Amino acid sequence: MKPRVRTAVLVSGGGTNLQAIIDKSAEGAIPSAEIVVVISDREGVYALERADKAGIPSEVVPFKETGRGEFERRLAAALESRGVEMIVLAGFMRILSADFTAHYPNRILNIHPSLIPSFCGEGFYGLKVHKAALDYGVKVTGATVHFVNEIPDGGRIIMQKAVYIDDNDTPETLQKRVMREAEWVIYPEAIEKAASEIRRSK
């Protein structure tokens, strides 16, 4: 049996998607990937505690203090030293350069809280995505897991799940429902799907 795909999860905040991935992994639902490190671009975020509790090594590679160039050099070094083959962005709030993403073709995964190509691209993140969907008046939204390339939210789609909007939804209630009904469901599944492909090709 080929070894599991060595996977890093990049975070910037609370890490609710990280937790969903940790939980599903503990249940044995992500047999093709092993989370070998959680990396945050900020100190003190709760995602780092979640990693600790799950017994996963974590690291902080600061962004703000150094800027993107130095951040990416340090990030690449951290990933290489741990033999990381696949990168999962989970609430990671920095945009990676085209140079960086080109080093990991079809190896970086991201989740976006809409049905791409609706409400995505530059400027669409967090609550803004859900506000845009409600302002437009759509009745169905959802989440998308996709590979990351040089175009924001532009890489190949791996999985999508639909979420129906209620008449009295606010951006906040919608954000929570999209997380619970879509993001936490499809992200672990999509990670397994991508990892099993990488594993087969090793």
Place this chain on the structure above:
Amino acid sequence: MKPRVRTAVLVSGGGTNLQAIIDKSAEGAIPSAEIVVVISDREGVYALERADKAGIPSEVVPFKETGRGEFERRLAAALESRGVEMIVLAGFMRILSADFTAHYPNRILNIHPSLIPSFCGEGFYGLKVHKAALDYGVKVTGATVHFVNEIPDGGRIIMQKAVYIDDNDTPETLQKRVMREAEWVIYPEAIEKAASEIRRSK
């Protein structure tokens, strides 16, 4: 009880959505609307036979021979003579002018075979919509019922329903599934929803 909303269905072809509406109406699922006429812009289309079989009056208002100005004048006359209050476009392949749509604000319904705002607007009709969705690589598509205004596929959304794409879907198989799983389901429901609002406001 206020009278049912006098409704015209406009068609150009086979009339599968018309049939779904006729069937649901016969089941009593569209109590707020009465289909008083089916109007086609072309002679000899099967939708006209479906109207006949259901005992619904039908008319042909030719487009090709006269052009849009004369077509819309004759259409408006036909609608007025029958006291039509709501217009349902069901596979009707002509674009109505801003002048015409302005006469029926929130009174003209259309169905589009995607989750608007994805894969809609000028040039997106029929199989082209499904080909665009497959080419983009989305995993979820669907159908949208919306009011018609001067912007193609730009009016307020009434209902949407999601359809999951299979790995081996072609534009043809996807078109059929979107019809069966989404269009024929939500169009009758959306017509009832819009008609009941019009009826309440009478």
